[in-house]
Amino acid sequence: MTAGAADHWDICLSTLRETDRDRYLACLLSPADTRGPLAALYAFHAEIARIRDVIHQPLAGEIRLQWWRDLLSGTAEGESNANPIAAGLLATIDAYRLPRDVLANMTEARIFDLYDDPMPDRNALEGYAGETAAALIQLAGLVLDAPAAMQQAETAGHAGVAQAIAGILLLLPLHRKRGQVYLPLDILSATGLDRDTFLAEPEGPQHRAAIEAFAGLGLDHLSKAKRAGGIPAALLPAFLPVAIAEPVLQAAARAPEKALRGTLQAPQWRRQLRMLRTLALKRL
Structure with a gap:
C-alpha cells in the first residue's frame, strides 16, 4: 500500500461518515487494514446513490454516471487523484483485483434512480x-x-x-x-x-x-x-x-x-x- 492510497482511503472514510453513517460504522467494526479499502467502495456507492439528490435534470446525472464508467475503463478525462473517492476506489481495485465490470454495472443500474x-x-x-x-x-x-x-x-x-x-x-x-x-x-x-x-x-x-x-x-x-x-x-x-x-x-x-x-x-x-x-x- 502506498502512502497516497492510504491518504485517499482516510479521506474516503471521513467522507463516508457524512454520506452513509451505517456503512461508516460497519467500516469501524471491520479489521483495521481493510477499513480504508472498504470505505472507498462504500463512498463510491454513496456517491452514485445520491446523484438524484444533487441534480436537477436526468441528463446531468447520466453524465456523472458516465464519468465513473469512464474512470473504471481508464478513459475518464482529468486526473483521478483530484477526486479522493475516485483515487481511493482505483487503489482498492488494484490492491484487491476487484472486477471493474461489476462496478460499471452498478453505475448502469443507478440510471433508474434518475427517472420517474x-x-x-x-x-x-x-x-x-x-x-x-x-x-x-x-x-x-x-x-x-x-x-x-x-x-x-x-x-x-x-x-x-x-x-x-x-x-x-x-x-x-x-x-x-x-x-x-x-x-x-x-x-x-x-x-x-x-x-x-x-x-x-x-x-x-x-x-x-x-x-x-x-x-x-x-x-x-x-x-x-x-x-x-x-x-x-x-x-x-x-x-x-x-x-x-x-x-x-x-x-x-x-x-x-x-x-x-x-x-x-x-x-x-x-x-x-x-x-x-x-x-x-x-x-x-
Missing part, C-alpha cells in the same frame, strides 16, 4: 438490487477474504435484495414526493394500485397492503440468506449493514403506515448495537 419510471416487476427489482446492494456486499467480501467470498454469492444475493428493500422503505416518503415508485408494479397491481394511485394521497388500506407485501418480499429474501449457510467470520463485516435491515422490514410488515410516515428508522445507537450483536453471535 416505476419498477416494472419483482424480477426487475431483484436485478436492480443484485447490481447495487448485493454487488457491494460481494465486493466488500473480496476485500475481506476473497476465497471465502467466492463461496457466498447466493447469500450475498439474497441479503442484498433484503437490504435494498429495507432502504427503499426508509426512503419511501422522499420517493413519493419526487414521484418515484420502487415498489414493483406487480405488487401494486395485486393490491389494486398502479403508479398514480400509489402516489396519490390520502393513503388507504391498499397502500398499506402493498407495503406489507413489499416488506414481506424483503423478509423472504433475508430468510433465504440465512438458510443459504453460515457466513464465515472473516466475511461478517461485509454483512453488517444487512443486519440492520431486518428490524426495518419487520416494522414495515407490522405497521406499514410507519413507512408512509418515515418513522421506520431506529436510532443510531440501536443500529450500532445490532451490528455489534451480529459480530458477537457470528451470524445475521
Whole structure:
C-alpha cells in the first residue's frame, strides 16, 4: 500500500461518515487494514446513490454516471487523484483485483434512480438490487477474504435484495414526493394500485397492503440468506449493514403506515448495537 492510497482511503472514510453513517460504522467494526479499502467502495456507492439528490435534470446525472464508467475503463478525462473517492476506489481495485465490470454495472443500474419510471416487476427489482446492494456486499467480501467470498454469492444475493428493500422503505416518503415508485408494479397491481394511485394521497388500506407485501418480499429474501449457510467470520463485516435491515422490514410488515410516515428508522445507537450483536453471535 502506498502512502497516497492510504491518504485517499482516510479521506474516503471521513467522507463516508457524512454520506452513509451505517456503512461508516460497519467500516469501524471491520479489521483495521481493510477499513480504508472498504470505505472507498462504500463512498463510491454513496456517491452514485445520491446523484438524484444533487441534480436537477436526468441528463446531468447520466453524465456523472458516465464519468465513473469512464474512470473504471481508464478513459475518464482529468486526473483521478483530484477526486479522493475516485483515487481511493482505483487503489482498492488494484490492491484487491476487484472486477471493474461489476462496478460499471452498478453505475448502469443507478440510471433508474434518475427517472420517474416505476419498477416494472419483482424480477426487475431483484436485478436492480443484485447490481447495487448485493454487488457491494460481494465486493466488500473480496476485500475481506476473497476465497471465502467466492463461496457466498447466493447469500450475498439474497441479503442484498433484503437490504435494498429495507432502504427503499426508509426512503419511501422522499420517493413519493419526487414521484418515484420502487415498489414493483406487480405488487401494486395485486393490491389494486398502479403508479398514480400509489402516489396519490390520502393513503388507504391498499397502500398499506402493498407495503406489507413489499416488506414481506424483503423478509423472504433475508430468510433465504440465512438458510443459504453460515457466513464465515472473516466475511461478517461485509454483512453488517444487512443486519440492520431486518428490524426495518419487520416494522414495515407490522405497521406499514410507519413507512408512509418515515418513522421506520431506529436510532443510531440501536443500529450500532445490532451490528455489534451480529459480530458477537457470528451470524445475521
